[in-house]
Structures are given as structure tokens and as C-alpha cells.
Amino acid sequence: MKKFMLLLIVLVSASMLGACSWFQEADQSLKYADQAKEHIQTLSDFAEQAPQMIQDAATDPETKKQLENRLNELKKDIEQFNLINAPTIAKDIHAQLVEKNKILLQEINQAVDNGHLALDRLQNSPILxxxxxxxxxxxxxxxxGL
Structure with missing residues (x-):
């Protein structure tokens, strides 16, 4: 009887550890999905506002400075997102995001030279x-998140 109880305790403990691991992985996946959606929303917001800002920046130095600042902030956001350690279930999608983010960083770096916006380069870039x-x-x- 003691062996049976010990075996039962071991089985219950093992299944609880497995369930905890599953819940932890699910929680990490949800957190990652939230971070990724927030990152994409930041990019999307910029893409919506950029065409008008680019147009206005041609004649308004203040708008040009704001656009320059937005691009520099975007670079920092992208670099921070790329450093996220994605959960196992999201490794593939994270790798794709990082790859596309690296392309985006190169494009931003071509438009922003030494922290200063080259408006003509931005207008001709494939950033959007x-x-x-x-x-x-x-x-x-x-x-x-499912």
C-alpha cells in the first residue's frame, strides 16, 4: 500500500509539473504575442502618419525635426524588439519579424544620416x-494567443 501511495504521489507531482510548464509556456506565448502586436501597431501608426509628415517636412522645419525624432525612436523600438527572447512556439515568427526589422533598420539608416533626416532619401525609400x-x-x- 505504501508503494502504491508513493507511486501515486510521484505521478500526481509529475503531472502537476508538466501542467505548470504548459501554463508557463502559454503565458510566455501570450506575453510575446502582446509585445509583437504592440511593436507592429507602433510601426503601423508610423506608416499611417508618415506620408503627411514627409509632405509637411518639406516646408516645415519643425515637422522635419519631429519626423527625424520619430525615426530615431522607431530605430530604438526595433532594436529592443529584436532582442526579445521569444517562446518556443513563436521562434519562427520572431525570426521572420527580426529579419524584416533588420531590413527596416537599414532603410531607416539610409534616410537618417548621423541622426539627421535626409528627406529626399526618405521620400524614395521603401520604408512604408x-x-x-x-x-x-x-x-x-x-x-x-489561442
Whole structure:
């Protein structure tokens, strides 16, 4: 009887540890999905506002400075997001986001030289198209929360 009780305790403990691990992985996946959606929303917000800001920046130095600041903030956000340690279930999607983010960083770096915006380079850059590619991954990220 003692052996049976000991075996039962071991089995229950093992199953509880497995369940805790599953819940922990699910929690990490949800947190990652929230971080990724927030990152994509930041990019999306910029993409919505950028065309008007670019147009206004051609004649308004203050708008140009604001646009320059937004791009520099965007760079920092992208770099921080790329450092996130994604949970196992999100490794593939995170790798894709990081790859696209690196392309976006290169494009921003071409438009912002030594912290100063080169408006003509920004106007001719594919930044908005790259952001559109990134926002296309939102459905896969939302499915991580299921």
C-alpha cells in the first residue's frame, strides 16, 4: 500500500509539473504575442502618419525635426524588439519579424544620416512597403494567443 501511495504521489507531482510548464509556456506565448502586436501597431501608426509628415517636412522645419525624432525612436523600438527572447512556439515568427526589422533598420539608416533626416532619401525609400510586409504577419501573431 505504501508503494502504491508513493507511486501515486510521484505521478500526481509529475503531472502537476508538466501542467505548470504548459501554463508557463502559454503565458510566455501570450506575453510575446502582446509585445509583437504592440511593436507592429507602433510601426503601423508610423506608416499611417508618415506620408503627411514627409509632405509637411518639406516646408516645415519643425515637422522635419519631429519626423527625424520619430525615426530615431522607431530605430530604438526595433532594436529592443529584436532582442526579445521569444517562446518556443513563436521562434519562427520572431525570426521572420527580426529579419524584416533588420531590413527596416537599414532603410531607416539610409534616410537618417548621423541622426539627421535626409528627406529626399526618405521620400524614395521603401520604408512604408517594408512596414506593410511586417504588419502582414499580425494574423500569425494573433494565433499565438489561442
Amino acid at each position: 512597403a517594408t512596414i506593410s510586409d511586417i504588419t502582414g504577419l499580425i494574423n500569425r501573431i494573433e494565433n499565438l
